[in-house]
Amino acid sequence: MCSKVSKADNDLRKLLSEKRLKGDEDRRVGSEVFDRLTLETLYKLAKMGHINKLQGAISTGKEANVFKGIDDDGNFVAVKIYRVGTSDFKKMQYYIQGDPRFNVRTSNKRQLINTWVTKELRNLTRAQEVGVRVPRPIIAKNNVLVMEFIGDDIGNPAQLMRQSKISDPEYVANKILEYVKILYKDAKLVHGDLSGYNILIDDGEPVIIDISQGVMVDHPISRELLKRDIDNLYRDFKKMGLQISKDQIKSKIMDL
Numbered sequence: 001m002c003s004k005v006s007k008a009d010n011d012l013r014k015l016l017s018e019k020r021l022k023g024d025e026d027r028r029v030g031s032e033v034f035d036r037l038t039l040e041t042l043y044k045l046a047k048m049g050h051i052n053k054l055q056g057a058i059s060t061g062k063e064a065n066v067f068k069g070i071d072d073d074g075n076f077v078a079v080k081i082y083r084v085g086t087s088d089f090k091k092m093q094y095y096i097q098g099d100p101r102f103n104v105r106t107s108n109k110r111q112l113i114n115t116w117v118t119k120e121l122r123n124l125t126r127a128q129e130v131g132v133r134v135p136r137p138i139i140a141k142n143n144v145l146v147m148e149f150i151g152d153d154i155g156n157p158a159q160l161m162r163q164s165k166i167s168d169p170e171y172v173a174n175k176i177l178e179y180v181k182i183l184y185k186d187a188k189l190v191h192g193d194l195s196g197y198n199i200l201i202d203d204g205e206p207v208i209i210d211i212s213q214g215v216m217v218d219h220p221i222s223r224e225l226l227k228r229d230i231d232n233l234y235r236d237f238k239k240m241g242l243q244i245s246k247d248q249i250k251s252k253i254m255d256l
Contacts, residue, residue: 033065033081037110041142042079050139050146051079058157063087068155069146076149078135080120082113084143092116095192095213098220113143120145120212123189130186132179133207150200150207158207161236162196167204169240173233176206177252180229184253188217192225195232196239226253 034042045051049072058066058078064087069079092112096102101122102115121140124147128134136148151157166172176199183189191198192213200207215222230253234246 033083038081038143041144045141045144045146054079068149068157076155077138078147078149080145082117082143084110084113087113095215099215116212117143117145123211123214126187126189127183127211130182132182133205134211135209150202158200158202160197161199161201161206164201166201166240169242172206173237173240173242176233177249179208181253184217189214190217190222190226191229194229196236
């Protein structure tokens with residue numbers, strides 16, 4: 001096992017080298033992402049057929065990096081890796097506490113991240129089951145989440161809504177509000193961090209992403225988070241040239 005993990009370690013570090021991570025900051029981030037336990041997890045996922053190749057980064061954030069991968073069947077996948085060294089554990093505990101699906105009473109950072117990844121997978125599954133367009137979750141293992149790649153057939157990832165030129169802003173806005181309503185009414189979920197930074201535009205259609213912090217509607221902070229989502233969407237819709245008030249957005253979601 002050790003020799004196989006070592007080979008995975010060498011292969012992935014070779015990949016980082018090929019991506020020309022020459023700067024000190026790039027090398028530091030690379031070592032934070034691909035620590036020993038993460039490499040072991042990636043190796044196990046590879047043995048299961050979920051990751052055959054790991055390619056370049058789709059996005060990088062404070063807590064997680066998303067990479068484009070290819071599975072054993074030649075399909076593109078998105079591989080989200082949470083970094084233990086830079087994750088906001090207080091925030092994670094804040095969102096997990098009060099969620100009846102999880103009973104986490106630990107100060108172990110890695111265990112908390114593993115629960116966070118499981119939470120994201122379960123939120124994605126819950127959203128997909130009621131018809132909300134999200135990346136289809138495939139598997140969560142430790143600090144790694146493998147999910148559907150959102151983009152074209154040749155591997156170009158879909159752009160964030162904030163970066164996209166939207167041909168029909170009214171359609172996109174109405175579709176997003178429909179999804180938020182379905183999440184609230186049917187999935188009993190509030191996204192909690194919904195904005196143009198967490199919505200992709202795939203061939204003109206919105207796709208909601210980054211739902212790890214999403215909480216159940218009976219969570220003590222769900223109303224506060226829903227208000228934040230409404231405030232964010234209001235600002236984004238204004239930038240898209242739409243004339244809509246916060247009260248109108250709330251009414252569309254809540255059927256007021």
